[in-house]
Amino acid sequence: MNKRKFLEMAGKTSLGLLASPYLMENTAFNPLAKKNTKNWIWARPKEQSIEAWKRDLEKVKKTGFDAVLLEVYNGNVTYFENSKFPVKEALLEKLIPICKEIGLEMHGWMWTMPCTNEKIVKEHPEWYAVNGLGESAATKPAYVGYYKFLCPCHPEAQEFIRENVENLAKVEGLDGVHLDYVRLPDVILAEALQPKYNIVQDKEYPQYDYSYSEHCRKAFKAQTGIDPLKDLKDPSANVEWKQFRQDSVSNLVNGKLAPEARKQNKMVTAAVFPNWPAVRQEWKTWNLDAFLPMLYHNFYNEKLSWVGEKTKEEVAFVNNNQPIYSGLFVPSLSPKELKKAYQISLKSGGSGVALFDLYSLKDEHWEVMEKLLS
Numbered sequence: 269m270n271k272r273k274f275l276e277m278a279g280k281t282s283l284g285l286l287a288s289p290y291l292m293e294n295t296a297f298n299p300l301a302k303k304n305t306k307n308w309i310w311a312r313p314k315e316q317s318i319e320a321w322k323r324d325l326e327k328v329k330k331t332g333f334d335a336v337l338l339e340v341y342n343g344n345v346t347y348f349e350n351s352k353f354p355v356k357e358a359l360l361e362k363l364i365p366i367c368k369e370i371g372l373e374m375h376g377w378m379w380t381m382p383c384t385n386e387k388i389v390k391e392h393p394e395w396y397a398v399n400g401l402g403e404s405a406a407t408k409p410a411y412v413g414y415y416k417f418l419c420p421c422h423p424e425a426q427e428f429i430r431e432n433v434e435n436l437a438k439v440e441g442l443d444g445v446h447l448d449y450v451r452l453p454d455v456i457l458a459e460a461l462q463p464k465y466n467i468v469q470d471k472e473y474p475q476y477d478y479s480y481s482e483h484c485r486k487a488f489k490a491q492t493g494i495d496p497l498k499d500l501k502d503p504s505a506n507v508e509w510k511q512f513r514q515d516s517v518s519n520l521v522n523g524k525l526a527p528e529a530r531k532q533n534k535m536v537t538a539a540v541f542p543n544w545p546a547v548r549q550e551w552k553t554w555n556l557d558a559f560l561p562m563l564y565h566n567f568y569n570e571k572l573s574w575v576g577e578k579t580k581e582e583v584a585f586v587n588n589n590q591p592i593y594s595g596l597f598v599p600s601l602s603p604k605e606l607k608k609a610y611q612i613s614l615k616s617g618g619s620g621v622a623l624f625d626l627y628s629l630k631d632e633h634w635e636v637m638e639k640l641l642s
Contacts, residue, residue, distance in 0.1 A: 312627070313357070337375045409453075420484075421483040456476070541562060561578065576612035
């Protein structure tokens with residue numbers, strides 16, 4: 269929120285039950301099934317009939333998933349009725365009754381910080397984050413065209429994002445708001461992605477380092493007496509400046525976004541990064557109901573065991589014992605590896621998994637998950 273080839277597959281490539289006992293079952297297939305588990309699946313809009321959607325959702329439920337995360341705002345258009353953005357289709361309102369009927373939770377998955385809507389870019393360029401070279405994400409985004417991130421310090425940008433959450437949270441019957449891209453651009457990309465862009469990031473470089481907007485710099489100077497752009501020889505080495513950017517995102521989440529969702533009695537979750545410092549995303553401090561860390565091991569040139577290592581770290585990482593649901597990237601997993609990743613996640617303290625995404629699962633993946641979740 270990274271999940272469509274992370275950066276290239278736009279839409280992603282974006283949240284306890286620590287002591288829950290393991291429930292040993294009389295099956296060799298899934299000996300690690302745990303009480304109070306919950307399993308999720310991300311889904312992107314697809315042009316098909318509502319009858320086809322119903323069949324797909326029924327399959328999700330029959331397989332044993334508990335919740336679907338439907339992408340309903342991608343920084344440009346929405347898939348639910350609102351007066352703020354162009355409405356591609358009121359898909360969310362059509363699918364919620366189906367989910368209610370079959371007993372499947374429906375959560376609205378939204379992009380949080382990026383905004384590619386041409387009207388907003390043209391009318392409010394000052395809302396956007398600025399890199400260490402003084403370049404605006406509105407006109408010169410890092411890596412890919414949709415990396416037009418808003419500034420977490422700009423008051424009007426903050427209000428714009430809050431209203432986006434409010435509009436989604438007001439959708440009747442919705443179970444929760446799922447925040448993706450709740451961060452700044454990657455100052456250092458995951459290792460396996462760097463060659464795709466012909467770059468080597470052996471340190472933090474200014475063209476990828478955000479946000480040096482006027483509002484961020486003034487706020488930091490008021491707090492420390494330092495202008496990070498003028499007074500620091502190497503801003504990337506300054507611990508306070510790094511923490512300030514992390515806090516600016518966390519304050520937005522805790523001060524405006526989570527409260528807005530809860531006003532409408534909605535659960536609030538987020539898709540988050542395992543390498544959180546690289547995106548200024550100190551999510552352990554966020555007052556959310558659950559976290560779905562994107563543990564896409566192949567992006568980091570890691571083995572499958574890394575999923576378990578990271579799940580264990582993240583269960584210990586969160587401040588309020590919120591459940592961790594390990595995000596798994598299905599295109600990089602064989603059915604056998606998917607089974608193993610699921611079992612590793614539970615064994616490492618995860619409360620379930622979140623799969624990316626609905627239309628990436630082959631028949632063999634579905635068969636594995638049905639056995640695991642039954």
